[in-house]
Amino acid sequence: MFAVAILCVIYGVLVYPKYVSPYKDMIALPNKHWLWGTYAEYGEHNYEQAEYMEKLYPGQAFTRFHGPLGSDYIMAQSVEAHLQVLQTHAYKFVKPTFVSRGMKAIIGNGLFFAEFEDHKVQRRIITPAFTHSHVKSFVPAFMNKIRMVYNIFDDYTKDGPAVFKQVPIFLRLTLDAIGEATFGVNMHAIDDENNELLSAYHRLSTPSDDPFFFLCNGFIPGFRYLPLASNRRMRQAKKVFRENCRAVLMQKVNKVSEMKVEGKDRDILSILLRDSEHNWTIDEIENQIMTFLLAGHETTTGALTWTLWALAKHPEVQEKLRQEVRAAFPGGIDDMNSADAVESLKYLNNVLREGLRVHPPLPIAVREAAENIAIENTFIKKGTVVQISIALLNKSPKLWGPDAEEFKPERWDTHPAEHAYGFSTFLQGARACIGRRLAEVELKCILAAFVAKYKFEMTSPDQTVMTDFVVTAKPLDGLPLKVTRLEGW
Numbered sequence: 001m002f003a004v005a006i007l008c009v010i011y012g013v014l015v016y017p018k019y020v021s022p023y024k025d026m027i028a029l030p031n032k033h034w035l036w037g038t039y040a041e042y043g044e045h046n047y048e049q050a051e052y053m054e055k056l057y058p059g060q061a062f063t064r065f066h067g068p069l070g071s072d073y074i075m076a077q078s079v080e081a082h083l084q085v086l087q088t089h090a091y092k093f094v095k096p097t098f099v100s101r102g103m104k105a106i107i108g109n110g111l112f113f114a115e116f117e118d119h120k121v122q123r124r125i126i127t128p129a130f131t132h133s134h135v136k137s138f139v140p141a142f143m144n145k146i147r148m149v150y151n152i153f154d155d156y157t158k159d160g161p162a163v164f165k166q167v168p169i170f171l172r173l174t175l176d177a178i179g180e181a182t183f184g185v186n187m188h189a190i191d192d193e194n195n196e197l198l199s200a201y202h203r204l205s206t207p208s209d210d211p212f213f214f215l216c217n218g219f220i221p222g223f224r225y226l227p228l229a230s231n232r233r234m235r236q237a238k239k240v241f242r243e244n245c246r247a248v249l250m251q252k253v254n255k256v257s258e259m260k261v262e263g264k265d266r267d268i269l270s271i272l273l274r275d276s277e278h279n280w281t282i283d284e285i286e287n288q289i290m291t292f293l294l295a296g297h298e299t300t301t302g303a304l305t306w307t308l309w310a311l312a313k314h315p316e317v318q319e320k321l322r323q324e325v326r327a328a329f330p331g332g333i334d335d336m337n338s339a340d341a342v343e344s345l346k347y348l349n350n351v352l353r354e355g356l357r358v359h360p361p362l363p364i365a366v367r368e369a370a371e372n373i374a375i376e377n378t379f380i381k382k383g384t385v386v387q388i389s390i391a392l393l394n395k396s397p398k399l400w401g402p403d404a405e406e407f408k409p410e411r412w413d414t415h416p417a418e419h420a421y422g423f424s425t426f427l428q429g430a431r432a433c434i435g436r437r438l439a440e441v442e443l444k445c446i447l448a449a450f451v452a453k454y455k456f457e458m459t460s461p462d463q464t465v466m467t468d469f470v471v472t473a474k475p476l477d478g479l480p481l482k483v484t485r486l487e488g489w
Protein backbone atom coordinates (compact mmCIF):
# COMPACT_ATOMS: atom_id res chain seq x y z
CA MET A 1 0.00 0.00 0.00
CA PHE A 2 2.77 2.37 1.07
CA ALA A 3 4.82 1.48 -2.02
CA VAL A 4 1.83 2.19 -4.27
CA ALA A 5 1.34 5.58 -2.61
CA ILE A 6 5.03 6.43 -3.16
CA LEU A 7 4.80 5.36 -6.81
CA CYS A 8 1.70 7.55 -7.28
CA VAL A 9 3.51 10.55 -5.81
CA ILE A 10 6.55 9.98 -8.03
CA TYR A 11 4.34 9.63 -11.08
CA GLY A 12 2.32 12.75 -10.17
CA VAL A 13 5.29 14.92 -9.36
CA LEU A 14 8.00 13.79 -11.75
CA VAL A 15 6.48 11.92 -14.67
CA TYR A 16 3.00 13.27 -15.37
CA PRO A 17 3.64 17.04 -15.60
CA LYS A 18 6.70 16.68 -17.86
CA TYR A 19 5.85 13.75 -20.10
CA VAL A 20 2.13 12.92 -19.97
CA SER A 21 0.08 16.06 -19.28
CA PRO A 22 -1.72 17.47 -22.34
CA TYR A 23 -0.34 20.83 -21.19
CA LYS A 24 3.28 19.71 -20.93
CA ASP A 25 4.32 22.17 -23.66
CA MET A 26 2.27 25.09 -22.35
CA ILE A 27 4.17 27.97 -20.75
CA ALA A 28 3.95 27.49 -16.97
CA LEU A 29 4.48 29.56 -13.85
CA PRO A 30 7.68 28.52 -12.06
CA ASN A 31 6.93 25.60 -9.75
CA LYS A 32 7.09 26.70 -6.11
CA HIS A 33 6.92 23.38 -4.28
CA TRP A 34 7.68 19.86 -5.46
CA LEU A 35 4.50 18.46 -3.85
CA TRP A 36 2.00 21.36 -3.76
CA GLY A 37 3.10 23.13 -6.93
CA THR A 38 2.12 26.79 -7.20
CA TYR A 39 -1.44 26.34 -5.95
CA ALA A 40 -1.12 28.29 -2.69
CA GLU A 41 0.76 31.22 -4.29
CA TYR A 42 -1.80 31.39 -7.05
CA GLY A 43 -4.69 31.38 -4.59
CA GLU A 44 -3.20 34.24 -2.61
CA HIS A 45 -1.74 36.33 -5.41
CA ASN A 46 -3.76 35.31 -8.44
CA TYR A 47 -3.67 38.73 -10.06
CA GLU A 48 0.08 39.15 -9.63
CA GLN A 49 0.71 35.67 -11.03
CA ALA A 50 -1.48 36.20 -14.08
CA GLU A 51 0.02 39.65 -14.62
CA TYR A 52 3.55 38.25 -14.32
CA MET A 53 2.78 35.74 -17.07
CA GLU A 54 1.17 38.42 -19.23
CA LYS A 55 4.24 40.63 -18.95
CA LEU A 56 6.67 37.81 -19.59
CA TYR A 57 4.69 36.07 -22.32
CA PRO A 58 2.29 38.60 -23.82
CA GLY A 59 -0.36 37.37 -26.21
CA GLN A 60 -0.75 33.81 -24.86
CA ALA A 61 -4.31 32.47 -24.87
CA PHE A 62 -3.67 30.28 -21.81
CA THR A 63 -0.81 29.62 -19.43
CA ARG A 64 -0.43 26.89 -16.88
CA PHE A 65 0.46 26.35 -13.26
CA HIS A 66 1.03 23.18 -11.26
CA GLY A 67 -1.42 22.17 -8.58
CA PRO A 68 -0.86 19.63 -5.79
CA LEU A 69 0.73 16.35 -6.93
CA GLY A 70 1.42 17.67 -10.43
CA SER A 71 -2.24 18.31 -11.22
CA ASP A 72 -3.02 20.65 -14.11
CA TYR A 73 -4.48 24.15 -13.80
CA ILE A 74 -4.68 26.59 -16.66
CA MET A 75 -5.26 30.34 -16.64
CA ALA A 76 -7.07 32.20 -19.39
CA GLN A 77 -4.84 35.13 -20.38
CA SER A 78 -6.08 36.78 -23.57
CA VAL A 79 -9.42 38.54 -24.01
CA GLU A 80 -10.32 36.10 -26.78
CA ALA A 81 -9.67 33.08 -24.53
CA HIS A 82 -11.88 34.60 -21.81
CA LEU A 83 -14.58 35.37 -24.31
CA GLN A 84 -14.63 31.82 -25.63
CA VAL A 85 -14.79 30.26 -22.17
CA LEU A 86 -17.41 32.66 -20.79
CA GLN A 87 -19.52 33.35 -23.84
CA THR A 88 -19.03 31.23 -26.93
CA HIS A 89 -18.67 27.94 -25.06
CA ALA A 90 -20.22 28.98 -21.75
CA TYR A 91 -22.15 25.75 -21.28
CA LYS A 92 -19.14 23.56 -22.02
CA PHE A 93 -17.64 24.73 -18.75
CA VAL A 94 -19.10 24.16 -15.29
CA LYS A 95 -18.32 25.17 -11.71
CA PRO A 96 -15.47 22.86 -10.56
CA THR A 97 -16.43 19.85 -8.47
CA PHE A 98 -14.13 20.82 -5.58
CA VAL A 99 -16.05 24.12 -5.26
CA SER A 100 -19.57 22.93 -5.90
CA ARG A 101 -19.42 19.77 -3.77
CA GLY A 102 -18.71 21.64 -0.54
CA MET A 103 -20.91 24.64 -1.26
CA LYS A 104 -23.88 22.69 -2.57
CA ALA A 105 -24.03 20.92 0.77
CA ILE A 106 -24.91 24.32 2.19
CA ILE A 107 -26.72 26.33 -0.45
CA GLY A 108 -27.96 23.55 -2.69
CA ASN A 109 -28.57 23.77 -6.39
CA GLY A 110 -29.68 27.41 -6.62
CA LEU A 111 -28.82 29.64 -9.56
CA PHE A 112 -25.12 29.85 -8.68
CA PHE A 113 -24.51 26.11 -8.99
CA ALA A 114 -27.18 25.10 -11.49
CA GLU A 115 -25.70 23.87 -14.77
CA PHE A 116 -26.74 23.47 -18.42
CA GLU A 117 -30.50 23.49 -19.14
CA ASP A 118 -31.33 23.78 -15.44
CA HIS A 119 -29.29 27.00 -15.28
CA LYS A 120 -30.97 28.45 -18.37
CA VAL A 121 -34.44 27.77 -16.94
CA GLN A 122 -33.65 29.18 -13.47
CA ARG A 123 -32.01 32.26 -14.97
CA ARG A 124 -34.98 32.97 -17.25
CA ILE A 125 -37.45 32.68 -14.37
CA ILE A 126 -35.48 34.80 -11.91
CA THR A 127 -34.28 37.56 -14.28
CA PRO A 128 -37.47 39.71 -13.98
CA ALA A 129 -36.65 40.21 -10.29
CA PHE A 130 -33.59 42.22 -11.36
CA THR A 131 -34.96 44.60 -13.97
CA HIS A 132 -33.74 48.14 -13.49
CA SER A 133 -37.19 49.53 -12.74
CA HIS A 134 -37.77 46.91 -10.05
CA VAL A 135 -34.35 47.31 -8.47
CA LYS A 136 -34.86 51.07 -8.25
CA SER A 137 -37.92 50.55 -6.07
CA PHE A 138 -35.65 49.34 -3.23
CA VAL A 139 -34.01 52.73 -2.72
CA PRO A 140 -36.26 53.82 0.19
CA ALA A 141 -35.57 50.50 1.95
CA PHE A 142 -31.80 50.96 1.45
CA MET A 143 -32.06 54.47 2.89
CA ASN A 144 -33.78 53.16 6.01
CA LYS A 145 -30.98 50.68 6.58
CA ILE A 146 -28.41 53.42 6.02
CA ARG A 147 -30.09 55.63 8.63
CA MET A 148 -29.75 52.77 11.14
CA VAL A 149 -26.02 52.51 10.43
CA TYR A 150 -25.67 56.29 10.76
CA ASN A 151 -26.56 55.75 14.43
CA ILE A 152 -23.61 53.38 14.83
CA PHE A 153 -21.24 55.82 13.09
CA ASP A 154 -22.58 58.78 15.10
CA ASP A 155 -22.07 56.87 18.30
CA TYR A 156 -18.42 56.03 17.44
CA THR A 157 -17.68 59.63 16.42
CA LYS A 158 -19.66 61.53 19.09
CA ASP A 159 -16.46 62.67 20.88
CA GLY A 160 -14.60 63.55 17.69
CA PRO A 161 -12.81 61.62 14.93
CA ALA A 162 -12.51 57.90 15.67
CA VAL A 163 -10.67 54.97 14.13
CA PHE A 164 -12.79 51.89 13.61
CA LYS A 165 -13.05 48.92 11.28
CA GLN A 166 -15.27 49.37 8.28
CA VAL A 167 -15.74 45.79 7.06
CA PRO A 168 -17.76 44.42 10.02
CA ILE A 169 -20.21 47.32 9.92
CA PHE A 170 -20.75 47.23 6.19
CA LEU A 171 -21.18 43.45 6.28
CA ARG A 172 -24.17 44.06 8.57
CA LEU A 173 -25.59 46.79 6.35
CA THR A 174 -25.29 44.86 3.08
CA LEU A 175 -26.75 41.69 4.56
CA ASP A 176 -29.85 43.49 5.76
CA ALA A 177 -30.14 45.37 2.47
CA ILE A 178 -29.89 42.23 0.31
CA GLY A 179 -32.19 40.18 2.55
CA GLU A 180 -34.86 42.85 2.38
CA ALA A 181 -34.47 43.58 -1.33
CA THR A 182 -34.46 40.05 -2.64
CA PHE A 183 -36.76 38.17 -0.28
CA GLY A 184 -38.25 40.52 2.27
CA VAL A 185 -36.23 38.65 4.93
CA ASN A 186 -35.08 40.88 7.80
CA MET A 187 -31.80 39.41 9.03
CA HIS A 188 -31.59 42.03 11.84
CA ALA A 189 -27.86 42.23 11.30
CA ILE A 190 -27.77 45.95 12.08
CA ASP A 191 -30.02 46.11 15.12
CA ASP A 192 -29.45 42.69 16.72
CA GLU A 193 -26.01 41.32 15.95
CA ASN A 194 -26.45 38.23 18.09
CA ASN A 195 -29.71 36.89 16.73
CA GLU A 196 -30.08 33.20 15.98
CA LEU A 197 -30.71 33.55 12.25
CA LEU A 198 -27.63 35.68 11.78
CA SER A 199 -25.36 33.33 13.75
CA ALA A 200 -26.62 30.41 11.68
CA TYR A 201 -26.04 32.32 8.47
CA HIS A 202 -22.50 33.25 9.54
CA ARG A 203 -21.64 29.66 10.35
CA LEU A 204 -22.88 28.55 6.95
CA SER A 205 -21.28 31.33 4.98
CA THR A 206 -17.88 31.86 6.58
CA PRO A 207 -15.44 29.16 5.48
CA SER A 208 -12.59 30.84 7.38
CA ASP A 209 -14.34 29.97 10.68
CA ASP A 210 -14.32 26.28 9.85
CA PRO A 211 -11.75 25.77 7.07
CA PHE A 212 -11.43 22.07 7.87
CA PHE A 213 -15.09 21.43 7.12
CA PHE A 214 -15.08 23.42 3.90
CA LEU A 215 -11.84 21.93 2.57
CA CYS A 216 -12.75 18.34 3.40
CA ASN A 217 -16.23 18.74 2.02
CA GLY A 218 -14.84 20.10 -1.21
CA PHE A 219 -12.27 17.42 -1.80
CA ILE A 220 -13.70 14.29 -0.10
CA PRO A 221 -17.00 12.94 -1.46
CA GLY A 222 -19.42 11.94 1.33
CA PHE A 223 -17.40 13.75 4.01
CA ARG A 224 -20.42 15.66 5.24
CA TYR A 225 -22.14 12.45 6.34
CA LEU A 226 -19.37 11.51 8.79
CA PRO A 227 -20.32 11.78 12.50
CA LEU A 228 -18.02 14.73 13.25
CA ALA A 229 -18.60 17.80 15.41
CA SER A 230 -18.04 20.19 12.46
CA ASN A 231 -20.66 18.33 10.42
CA ARG A 232 -23.10 18.43 13.31
CA ARG A 233 -22.55 22.18 13.77
CA MET A 234 -23.19 22.78 10.09
CA ARG A 235 -26.34 20.67 10.09
CA GLN A 236 -27.64 22.53 13.14
CA ALA A 237 -26.91 25.93 11.54
CA LYS A 238 -28.64 24.83 8.36
CA LYS A 239 -31.68 23.74 10.35
CA VAL A 240 -31.94 27.05 12.22
CA PHE A 241 -31.46 29.06 9.05
CA ARG A 242 -34.06 27.11 7.15
CA GLU A 243 -36.62 27.22 9.98
CA ASN A 244 -36.31 30.99 10.12
CA CYS A 245 -36.57 31.34 6.36
CA ARG A 246 -39.59 29.09 6.32
CA ALA A 247 -41.55 31.49 8.51
CA VAL A 248 -40.96 34.32 6.02
CA LEU A 249 -41.70 31.98 3.18
CA MET A 250 -45.05 30.95 4.61
CA GLN A 251 -46.14 34.57 5.01
CA LYS A 252 -45.30 35.10 1.37
CA VAL A 253 -47.08 31.93 0.28
CA ASN A 254 -50.25 33.25 1.94
CA LYS A 255 -49.84 36.69 0.42
CA VAL A 256 -49.30 35.33 -3.08
CA SER A 257 -52.24 32.92 -2.85
CA GLU A 258 -54.52 35.69 -1.53
CA MET A 259 -53.53 38.07 -4.33
CA LYS A 260 -53.71 35.32 -6.97
CA VAL A 261 -54.09 36.87 -10.41
CA GLU A 262 -53.38 40.49 -9.65
CA GLY A 263 -50.30 39.70 -7.55
CA LYS A 264 -47.58 41.95 -8.94
CA ASP A 265 -44.79 41.60 -6.38
CA ARG A 266 -41.56 41.07 -8.26
CA ASP A 267 -39.19 39.98 -5.52
CA ILE A 268 -37.62 36.58 -6.13
CA LEU A 269 -39.85 34.81 -3.63
CA SER A 270 -43.06 36.02 -5.25
CA ILE A 271 -41.77 35.20 -8.72
CA LEU A 272 -40.87 31.65 -7.71
CA LEU A 273 -44.13 31.10 -5.88
CA ARG A 274 -46.20 32.32 -8.82
CA ASP A 275 -44.25 30.33 -11.39
CA SER A 276 -46.61 27.75 -12.85
CA GLU A 277 -44.12 26.19 -15.27
CA HIS A 278 -41.93 24.69 -12.55
CA ASN A 279 -43.43 23.72 -9.24
CA TRP A 280 -40.76 24.99 -6.87
CA THR A 281 -40.47 23.00 -3.67
CA ILE A 282 -39.89 24.81 -0.39
CA ASP A 283 -36.38 23.31 -0.30
CA GLU A 284 -35.56 24.67 -3.74
CA ILE A 285 -36.79 28.11 -2.76
CA GLU A 286 -34.70 28.05 0.40
CA ASN A 287 -31.69 27.16 -1.73
CA GLN A 288 -32.29 30.30 -3.75
CA ILE A 289 -32.57 32.42 -0.59
CA MET A 290 -29.23 31.15 0.64
CA THR A 291 -27.68 31.54 -2.82
CA PHE A 292 -28.71 35.16 -3.20
CA LEU A 293 -27.77 36.20 0.32
CA LEU A 294 -24.36 34.63 -0.09
CA ALA A 295 -23.73 35.90 -3.60
CA GLY A 296 -24.90 39.42 -2.86
CA HIS A 297 -23.68 40.13 0.63
CA GLU A 298 -19.90 39.73 0.83
CA THR A 299 -19.37 40.96 -2.72
CA THR A 300 -21.08 44.28 -2.06
CA THR A 301 -19.19 44.69 1.22
CA GLY A 302 -15.90 44.06 -0.61
CA ALA A 303 -16.84 46.62 -3.25
CA LEU A 304 -17.79 49.23 -0.67
CA THR A 305 -14.83 48.85 1.62
CA TRP A 306 -12.27 48.76 -1.20
CA THR A 307 -13.81 51.88 -2.68
CA LEU A 308 -13.66 53.58 0.74
CA TRP A 309 -10.01 52.60 0.93
CA ALA A 310 -9.38 54.16 -2.49
CA LEU A 311 -11.21 57.32 -1.34
CA ALA A 312 -9.15 57.48 1.85
CA LYS A 313 -6.00 57.30 -0.29
CA HIS A 314 -7.35 59.95 -2.70
CA PRO A 315 -8.87 62.69 -0.50
CA GLU A 316 -9.30 65.00 -3.50
CA VAL A 317 -11.58 62.43 -5.16
CA GLN A 318 -13.50 61.98 -1.91
CA GLU A 319 -14.02 65.75 -1.58
CA LYS A 320 -15.19 66.10 -5.17
CA LEU A 321 -17.68 63.29 -4.65
CA ARG A 322 -18.89 64.86 -1.38
CA GLN A 323 -19.51 68.18 -3.11
CA GLU A 324 -21.46 66.49 -5.88
CA VAL A 325 -23.74 64.64 -3.43
CA ARG A 326 -24.28 67.65 -1.16
CA ALA A 327 -25.13 69.89 -4.11
CA ALA A 328 -27.66 67.37 -5.44
CA PHE A 329 -29.25 66.64 -2.04
CA PRO A 330 -28.93 69.77 0.11
CA GLY A 331 -31.56 68.45 2.56
CA GLY A 332 -29.42 65.44 3.50
CA ILE A 333 -30.40 61.78 3.26
CA ASP A 334 -34.13 62.60 3.34
CA ASP A 335 -33.68 64.09 -0.14
CA MET A 336 -32.20 60.86 -1.45
CA ASN A 337 -35.33 58.78 -1.88
CA SER A 338 -35.35 58.75 -5.66
CA ALA A 339 -33.21 56.22 -7.47
CA ASP A 340 -33.18 58.37 -10.60
CA ALA A 341 -31.69 61.29 -8.69
CA VAL A 342 -28.99 59.10 -7.13
CA GLU A 343 -28.23 57.50 -10.46
CA SER A 344 -27.92 60.84 -12.22
CA LEU A 345 -24.76 61.69 -10.24
CA LYS A 346 -22.02 61.38 -12.81
CA TYR A 347 -19.00 61.52 -10.56
CA LEU A 348 -20.55 58.99 -8.15
CA ASN A 349 -20.92 56.66 -11.09
CA ASN A 350 -17.29 57.20 -12.09
CA VAL A 351 -16.00 56.60 -8.56
CA LEU A 352 -17.99 53.40 -8.11
CA ARG A 353 -17.00 51.99 -11.50
CA GLU A 354 -13.36 52.77 -10.86
CA GLY A 355 -13.45 51.21 -7.38
CA LEU A 356 -15.05 48.08 -8.82
CA ARG A 357 -12.54 47.97 -11.68
CA VAL A 358 -9.38 48.35 -9.60
CA HIS A 359 -10.58 46.19 -6.69
CA PRO A 360 -12.93 43.51 -8.03
CA PRO A 361 -14.41 41.64 -5.02
CA LEU A 362 -14.12 38.41 -7.01
CA PRO A 363 -10.70 38.75 -8.69
CA ILE A 364 -10.90 35.27 -10.18
CA ALA A 365 -13.62 32.84 -11.21
CA VAL A 366 -13.09 29.14 -11.79
CA ARG A 367 -14.46 26.73 -14.32
CA GLU A 368 -13.99 23.06 -15.18
CA ALA A 369 -14.16 21.80 -18.76
CA ALA A 370 -17.27 19.59 -19.04
CA GLU A 371 -15.96 18.04 -22.26
CA ASN A 372 -12.82 18.03 -24.41
CA ILE A 373 -12.66 21.27 -26.32
CA ALA A 374 -10.23 23.31 -28.47
CA ILE A 375 -10.01 27.05 -27.87
CA GLU A 376 -7.57 29.34 -29.67
CA ASN A 377 -5.61 26.30 -30.85
CA THR A 378 -5.31 25.03 -27.28
CA PHE A 379 -6.69 21.60 -26.48
CA ILE A 380 -8.49 21.64 -23.12
CA LYS A 381 -9.14 18.24 -21.64
CA LYS A 382 -12.43 17.41 -19.92
CA GLY A 383 -12.03 17.95 -16.19
CA THR A 384 -9.31 20.62 -16.44
CA VAL A 385 -9.77 23.57 -14.11
CA VAL A 386 -9.57 26.92 -15.93
CA GLN A 387 -9.01 30.15 -14.00
CA ILE A 388 -10.75 33.27 -15.25
CA SER A 389 -8.57 36.28 -14.48
CA ILE A 390 -11.08 39.07 -13.76
CA ALA A 391 -8.49 41.39 -12.20
CA LEU A 392 -6.11 40.84 -15.12
CA LEU A 393 -8.76 41.94 -17.62
CA ASN A 394 -9.81 44.91 -15.46
CA LYS A 395 -6.26 46.21 -15.17
CA SER A 396 -4.91 45.29 -18.57
CA PRO A 397 -2.67 48.04 -19.99
CA LYS A 398 -3.64 46.80 -23.43
CA LEU A 399 -7.29 47.65 -22.74
CA TRP A 400 -6.84 50.68 -20.46
CA GLY A 401 -3.48 52.20 -21.31
CA PRO A 402 -0.29 52.50 -19.23
CA ASP A 403 -2.07 53.90 -16.14
CA ALA A 404 -4.39 50.87 -15.94
CA GLU A 405 -3.40 50.06 -12.34
CA GLU A 406 -4.18 53.54 -11.03
CA PHE A 407 -7.45 54.66 -9.38
CA LYS A 408 -8.63 57.48 -11.67
CA PRO A 409 -12.42 57.97 -11.71
CA GLU A 410 -12.07 60.60 -14.46
CA ARG A 411 -11.15 57.91 -16.97
CA TRP A 412 -14.85 56.99 -17.11
CA ASP A 413 -15.70 60.46 -18.51
CA THR A 414 -14.34 59.37 -21.84
CA HIS A 415 -13.61 55.69 -21.37
CA PRO A 416 -14.57 53.02 -22.62
CA ALA A 417 -11.85 50.40 -22.53
CA GLU A 418 -10.70 48.87 -25.78
CA HIS A 419 -13.03 45.93 -25.16
CA ALA A 420 -16.13 45.35 -22.98
CA TYR A 421 -14.15 42.66 -21.13
CA GLY A 422 -11.98 45.46 -19.72
CA PHE A 423 -14.65 45.74 -17.01
CA SER A 424 -15.28 42.16 -15.93
CA THR A 425 -16.01 42.70 -12.24
CA PHE A 426 -19.47 41.18 -12.68
CA LEU A 427 -18.07 38.62 -15.14
CA GLN A 428 -19.25 38.46 -18.74
CA GLY A 429 -21.28 36.04 -20.79
CA ALA A 430 -24.04 33.60 -19.91
CA ARG A 431 -23.17 33.47 -16.22
CA ALA A 432 -22.50 37.13 -15.59
CA CYS A 433 -23.80 38.42 -12.27
CA ILE A 434 -27.59 38.58 -12.26
CA GLY A 435 -27.50 40.98 -9.29
CA ARG A 436 -25.37 43.63 -11.01
CA ARG A 437 -28.06 46.31 -11.24
CA LEU A 438 -29.16 45.74 -7.67
CA ALA A 439 -25.56 45.93 -6.48
CA GLU A 440 -24.87 49.12 -8.41
CA VAL A 441 -27.95 50.95 -7.12
CA GLU A 442 -27.32 49.79 -3.56
CA LEU A 443 -23.64 50.73 -3.66
CA LYS A 444 -24.36 54.17 -5.07
CA CYS A 445 -26.87 54.88 -2.29
CA ILE A 446 -24.48 53.75 0.43
CA LEU A 447 -21.37 55.47 -0.93
CA ALA A 448 -23.16 58.75 -1.53
CA ALA A 449 -24.86 58.74 1.88
CA PHE A 450 -21.69 57.99 3.85
CA VAL A 451 -19.22 60.16 1.96
CA ALA A 452 -21.58 63.16 2.20
CA LYS A 453 -21.80 62.86 5.98
CA TYR A 454 -18.41 61.51 7.08
CA LYS A 455 -14.78 61.95 6.11
CA PHE A 456 -12.74 58.76 5.73
CA GLU A 457 -8.97 58.99 6.21
CA MET A 458 -6.04 56.61 6.38
CA THR A 459 -4.92 55.95 9.94
CA SER A 460 -1.35 56.97 9.01
CA PRO A 461 0.35 58.02 5.74
CA ASP A 462 2.06 54.64 5.50
CA GLN A 463 -1.05 52.52 6.22
CA THR A 464 -1.20 49.54 3.89
CA VAL A 465 -3.97 47.00 3.41
CA MET A 466 -3.58 43.38 2.46
CA THR A 467 -6.28 41.26 0.85
CA ASP A 468 -8.33 38.74 2.80
CA PHE A 469 -9.34 36.28 0.12
CA VAL A 470 -11.83 33.72 1.40
CA VAL A 471 -14.77 33.41 -0.99
CA THR A 472 -14.42 37.13 -1.85
CA ALA A 473 -11.55 39.62 -1.62
CA LYS A 474 -12.03 42.03 1.28
CA PRO A 475 -9.51 44.28 3.04
CA LEU A 476 -7.66 42.20 5.64
CA ASP A 477 -7.97 43.29 9.25
CA GLY A 478 -11.39 44.86 8.70
CA LEU A 479 -10.00 48.08 7.19
CA PRO A 480 -9.55 50.48 10.12
CA LEU A 481 -10.05 54.08 8.94
CA LYS A 482 -10.21 57.42 10.75
CA VAL A 483 -13.79 58.66 10.48
CA THR A 484 -14.90 62.26 11.13
CA ARG A 485 -18.51 63.42 11.34
CA LEU A 486 -18.79 66.48 9.07
CA GLU A 487 -21.06 69.44 9.65
CA GLY A 488 -23.62 70.80 7.23
CA TRP A 489 -25.40 67.69 5.99
Ligand code: HEM
Residues within 6 Å of the ligand: 111, 112, 113, 123, 178, 182, 291, 292, 293, 295, 296, 297, 299, 300, 303, 360, 361, 362, 365, 366, 425, 426, 427, 430, 431, 432, 433, 434, 435, 436, 438, 439
Ligand atom coordinates in the same frame (compact mmCIF):
# COMPACT_ATOMS: atom_id res chain seq x y z
C1 HEM B 1 -20.36 44.32 -6.11
C2 HEM B 1 -21.17 43.32 -5.97
C3 HEM B 1 -21.10 42.06 -6.78
C4 HEM B 1 -20.07 41.54 -7.50
C5 HEM B 1 -18.68 42.11 -7.70
C6 HEM B 1 -20.54 40.30 -8.07
C7 HEM B 1 -19.79 39.49 -8.91
C8 HEM B 1 -20.23 38.31 -9.45
C9 HEM B 1 -19.45 37.46 -10.30
C10 HEM B 1 -18.01 37.72 -10.72
C11 HEM B 1 -20.23 36.40 -10.63
C12 HEM B 1 -19.82 35.19 -11.47
C13 HEM B 1 -19.24 34.11 -10.58
C14 HEM B 1 -18.94 32.84 -11.32
O1 HEM B 1 -19.67 32.46 -12.23
O2 HEM B 1 -17.96 32.19 -10.95
C15 HEM B 1 -21.50 36.57 -10.01
C16 HEM B 1 -22.57 35.70 -10.13
C17 HEM B 1 -23.74 35.83 -9.42
N1 HEM B 1 -24.10 36.87 -8.61
FE1 HEM B 1 -23.03 38.54 -8.24
N2 HEM B 1 -21.82 40.08 -7.67
C18 HEM B 1 -22.21 41.14 -6.89
C19 HEM B 1 -23.44 41.32 -6.30
C20 HEM B 1 -24.50 40.46 -6.38
C21 HEM B 1 -25.80 40.67 -5.80
C22 HEM B 1 -26.22 41.92 -5.05
C23 HEM B 1 -26.53 39.55 -6.06
C24 HEM B 1 -27.95 39.23 -5.69
C25 HEM B 1 -28.57 39.66 -4.67
C26 HEM B 1 -25.70 38.63 -6.81
C27 HEM B 1 -26.08 37.40 -7.24
C28 HEM B 1 -25.34 36.60 -8.09
C29 HEM B 1 -25.79 35.30 -8.57
C30 HEM B 1 -27.08 34.59 -8.21
C31 HEM B 1 -24.79 34.83 -9.42
C32 HEM B 1 -24.82 33.54 -10.24
C33 HEM B 1 -25.37 33.89 -11.62
C34 HEM B 1 -25.42 32.73 -12.59
O3 HEM B 1 -24.60 31.82 -12.49
O4 HEM B 1 -26.28 32.78 -13.47
N3 HEM B 1 -24.47 39.22 -7.00
N4 HEM B 1 -21.50 37.75 -9.29
